[in-house]
Amino acid sequence: MNFTFNDDQLLFRDSVRDLLSNEVTAERIRQRWDSDSGVDSAALQSLVDLGLTAALVPEEQGGLGLNTVDFILIAEECGRAALPEPIVDSCLVATPMLVDADRALEGSDSRLGELLQAIASGDQTVLCGPSINPYINFAHSADYLLLPHGNEVHLVAIDAVQLELQTSVDLSRRLSKVSWQPRSETCIARGEMGADLWRSTLNRGALANAAQLLGLSEAMVARSVQFATDREQFGRPIGVNQAVKHLLADCAVKAEFAKPAIYRAAYTVAVAPTRADWSVSHAKASAGDAARAASRNCTQVHGAMGYTWECDLHIWMKRAWTLDREWGDAGFHKNRIHEWLLQPNALLGPQYTFGRRHLGDAVNPTIAV
Template identity: 45%
Template sequence: MDFTFTDDQLTFREAISRFLMTEAAPELLREIWETDVGRSADLRGKIAEQGLTALSVPEAFGGLGMNDIAWSLMTQELGYYAIPDSLADTAYVAAGLLNRLADDHPVKASLLPRIADGSVRLAIGHPVNPLVADAALAEWLILAHGDDVHVVPRAQVDVQASASIDASRRLSQVSWAPSPDTLLVAGDAGRGLWAETLNRGALSVAGQLLGLAQRMLDLSVDYVAQRKQFGKPIGSFQAVKHHLADVASKIEFAKPVLYRAAHALAKGEVRADVYVSQARLACCDASWLAARQGIQVHGAMGYTWEVDLQMFMKRAWSLDPGWGDRALHKSRVAAYVLGDNARLGPGSTFEE
């Protein structure tokens, strides 16, 4: 079995990383955060030009036709550069939901090409999320009414802003009235679609948390190499080295868990829920440790606006409860591990 990423996936990741390195520098992000909407239409347009919004849209609708495995790399880049946008919700999670509809469905035919070219913003109100990201800025909202899936125009939704510790996370409570005109999928089909959407949303958050963890580690390593005490860089002290080595270990152990979950979701495996929840927990642990140790080595100044660490730390904290809190994901893993038919051990990682 080939466990490596394809050349196309790796080349695309490298191109996106180089692009975001120049177009999403921390000083530019601060300027965007301080605007009324907290979003940059110019940045989003440039990201679309790079092809990121088209990544998982089928070729028949103007996209690149890649799957969850490619997104496990891309979400890490969105996290690493703390992109102040719910781009993954539109281009990955919502696109995945729409991909499950029949090709001749009018909503699919209408929205997927616009997702690909970056001209539409969607917000998703999954039942596990009490608040909806970017609801006020979205053109359409995908919302739940019981098991039913509705696609609702922004004009029919009442939005009440809710504060977040992360200034770039624009969260809202939404109120709306379902109607036959907004119904997309009903009943059992809707329940299955919401379950798959939860997995995709949780995997999206997991990838972003892993990228955030890596960025916080890199910032901490740079800082301890420059800050001196007793005439020496503090990075030369053994205790500091151990703190950061613990973070690096967490990140490296979380990566294969994330990629295994992406593979399970892309292949429609029956235990995809378990793999996604395991990845969500592993990546969350890595980001929390990276934030905690980052503050440890920066000191209290790491919380201040002038220091870059606070941007990534706050993003990790605000993403932590998104798409299912720890209790939900722990319960999904526990239900499988403690079940009678659990297939555990290295010989059961992949089916033949």
């Protein structure tokens, strides 16, 4: 039992954080708003160079062979930077779906292995569009999409779909409604296997957003602490007032207790993604709660400035609003927990924080992640 990250994981996190704080500034995010693609190629290339796209691709396909726990702090940092490019969606969600499919098919479909190699090197991008999300963010920038048709999983080239661009309240996002026709040659999984893939993918997507929401919350609070320290009224910083302090302290408490839920979910997804519903929903619901509170309280701390276009806070706030509802909103995830709590055989109580394996009533080898 060791609920900490190792030095390698923390080091990877630190280098991504450093890179993002230099390369993804508010000014450069605003520049993306005026561009057609919404992508900053230079920033994207530095992230590829750092190994993000290769991270979750197996070593035999040219990747780093890392797992969800290794990447969860990276997703948090992408949230903290309000990174517009869909790195987390492609690396932490679509790529592992392809990896799972390739494993289930035991490498029999050579397209998947080749695609994974191209993903690892940063040459190609895949995104997925589960039925729970009405739109795909940055679909136009992807080479392939993973799309559902019932339980079937289809791998569809971007030129075989029609994209209808939608404008999000968050101008960093580039949403598309996707129209396409399922064909037998695009289908890579069906039946039980397809259902498992979508189930895992929903968990990965919700987890990915939870981690980003945590980073967004902490970034908003940090900006507001700075604002409350600099801004003076009645001859002293507004941050000396308890009413202001407590608004931000409340956000800190929520974020602090969303954290371990996200990390446990990352571990559970790494070990058994189809059986991570409850831990992922806990992570997503609490991270969403933290992000909603941060959006609201941080706007309040900024006063009238917080309601302006000029103030950068809305870059983070609008992202928080959108990620909170994508991959299942609070209602969806709380309902999953509710259903589970009502099951007569649900494992409830203090001895079951990490499931039942430790009680010796299930055969499962120790899995260190």
